[in-house]
Amino acid sequence: MPETLRGDCANCFGLCCVALPFARSADFAVDKAPGDPCRNLGDDFRCGIHTRLRPSGFSGCTVYDCFGAGQKVSQVTFGGVSWREAPETAGQMYEVFPVMRQLHELLRYLTEVLARPAARPLHAEARSLLARVEGLTEGSADALEKLDVAGVRAEVNPLLLKAGALVRATAGGKPKNRRGADLIGARLRGAKLRGADLRGALLIAADLSGADLSLADLIGADLRDADLSGADLTGALFLTQPQLNAARGDAATLLPEGFERPSHWAGRC
Structure with a gap:
């Protein structure tokens, strides 16, 4: 899988630790409202308990992956200027992040389709959809905030269904x-x-x-x-x-x- 579809915390403004909410539970030790920085987020946007998340009561963090959306929003959409440097962008940055995350998840699935020989009959369509979704990820913050993500998923899902059927058919029986x-x-x-x-x-x-x-x-x-x-x-x-x-x-x-x-x-x- 391309590195662009893997989370790179070193180039992200800790967006998953700020934009997303979580509730006190078996997965999270505390409550956190959307837009509030996690108490474990450092000044360098890194997690202060990354190596001991599970014993610290934050196992929910260990099962999350932005698929590279964090660094894309941080370094591309907002040009490397953080929400701390420009507080007026924070609200929109937090709205754009989950949109970008869904788009990157679709890119991850489409990339897998192209890596599956059994799905070769669908590769041309997969490449076309990949280019379309990649183009959307390069859009402005305003465009991303208004994007109909459900509509994009509806465009991609039929191809994923067909690819799944082709791959599973190789299992026999x-x-x-x-x-x-x-x-x-x-x-x-x-x-x-x-x-x-x-x-x-x-x-x-x-x-x-x-x-x-x-x-x-x-x-x-x-x-x-x-x-x-x-x-x-x-x-x-x-x-x-x-x-x-x-x-x-x-x-x-x-x-x-x-x-x-x-x-x-x-x-x-």
Whole structure:
């Protein structure tokens, strides 16, 4: 995945730590209103407890990724001038950031489509959509603030659906369709889910240990606290690092190329 689609905190004005709200819960130790800087944000826009977020009660931060939107808004949209240097831009910067984040997420999915040989029949369309979305990310702050992001997602989603079908078809057999299924806490230990459609499935706290999830479509699947110990995620489609970070796993979990094994997983290598 291109570095432009990975968060680069060194070139961001700590936007996820300021623009976004969070409520005191198992994921966050305190309440924070949108637009209020997190108490752990330093003068250099870096997190003061980055290496100990989980033990400090901020595990929610470890499962978030802006897909590179933070540095794009900071360095391109607002030309490297922070909300501290120009307080009058803060409100708009905070409104633009989540818009840019959604656009970058779409760029991440479209880039993956282009990397999938099975989706080759769709590559020309994917390149066209990629160029369109990239163009939108280069727009002015005013244009981004007014952008109909839902409309853009509606343009891209049909291609992602078709790409998913092409990739999953290579799994052979008749893959299971569990799109949007409520599988919260489900006992799926050792389940044969190769090539399954799990788009938007609720897999919170599900037992997927030893499950075969190779070539499964996981776009939008909620994997919070799901047990992926020993599971096979080889070739999983539209999987993101935040999804993995939200789950549990171990050294035996097979990951797709390019993903990092989360530091909190048991027996991490």
